Amino acid sequence: MVQQVTRLRELLSSSLIAGLMISSLSCLNPFAPRLDTNLQADLCTDLTNIDNVLCVFRNAYSFKDTTLYGSIIAPGFVFIYRDYDRGVDVSWGRDEEMRTTYGLFQNVQSLALVWNNEIPVITTDTLTEIQRAFNLTVTFNPSDVTRVDGNAVLTFMRQKPGDPWKITNWRDESNY
Numbered sequence: 141m142v143q144q145v146t147r148l149r150e151l152l153s154s155s156l157i158a159g160l161m162i163s164s165l166s167c168l169n170p171f172a173p174r175l176d177t178n179l180q181a182d183l184c185t186d187l188t189n190i191d192n193v194l195c196v197f198r199n200a201y202s203f204k205d206t207t208l209y210g211s212i213i214a215p216g217f218v219f220i221y222r223d224y225d226r227g228v229d230v231s232w233g234r235d236e237e238m239r240t241t242y243g244l245f246q247n248v249q250s251l252a253l254v255w256n257n258e259i260p261v262i263t264t265d266t267l268t269e270i271q272r273a274f275n276l277t278v279t280f281n282p283s284d285v286t287r288v289d290g291n292a293v294l295t296f297m298r299q300k301p302g303d304p305w306k307i308t309n310w311r312d313e314s315n316y
Contacts, residue, residue, distance in 0.1 A: 187212065187304030190268055190296055197307075198277050201253040201276075204245035210238055214297060214306035221312040252277040262291070265301040270294055271313075290314025 168211075184195030190202070193212050201211035217234040256273035263269075276288040295309035 173258045179287050188298075188302060190270070190305055193305050193307065194272070198253045198255065201251040204248070204251065206238060206242045206245060210243055212305075212307055213237065214308040217306075217308055217310075219310045219312070221314070224315070248278055248280055249282075250277075252279075259316055268305070269297045270296075287294065290311075 169239075184192035184199065186192050187196070190279040196212050199205070200212075205256055211244050215234060217237060218231055219233075219240075220229055220231040222228075223230050226310050227270060255276045256275065258273075259271040261269040261271055271291055271293050272292050273287070276290075278286045280286070280287065293311040293313060294307055296305040297308045
């Protein structure tokens with residue numbers, strides 16, 4: 141009887157080990173890529189860096205994400221552009237900027253924003269103004285693609301060094 145119990149334990153033990161090995165192998169997919177643990181190095185989460193704020197801006201356009209976009213726009217934000225037909229500057233605040241951006245995101249198939257050369261205008265610990273060239277490709281549908289090349293004068297502010305930057309002013313100097 142003791143031999144039968146011992147033999148039963150051995151069988152159960154070997155079956156259990158075999159079962160665990162098979163179930164652990166079934167979790168491996170040889171066709172799936174491994175998890176990239178270095179991905180965080182490519183994210184633009186440190187908003188105490190102006191380049192990361194512009195990275196969030198680009199990602200918001202790429203993903204058509206107004207929540208992401210709104211995270212970098214200051215409460216007192218002002219957008220300004222030149223209406224060449226009327227010969228006047230037109231401006232609006234944060235609420236209209238968010239509505240306009242939402243409308244843009246909803247009415248296009250895709251957006252691709254590339255930030256180019258930068259000219260620093262003002263740089264302090266709590267205020268930075270830069271002029272930045274950009275290329276924006278707006279795809280309404282595969283047969284309707286618009287490309288805009290322009291310049292943006294962006295003002296970034298924060299309360300104190302170490303705080304995240306927010307965009308307080310965007311003067312679009314595109315000729316579109």
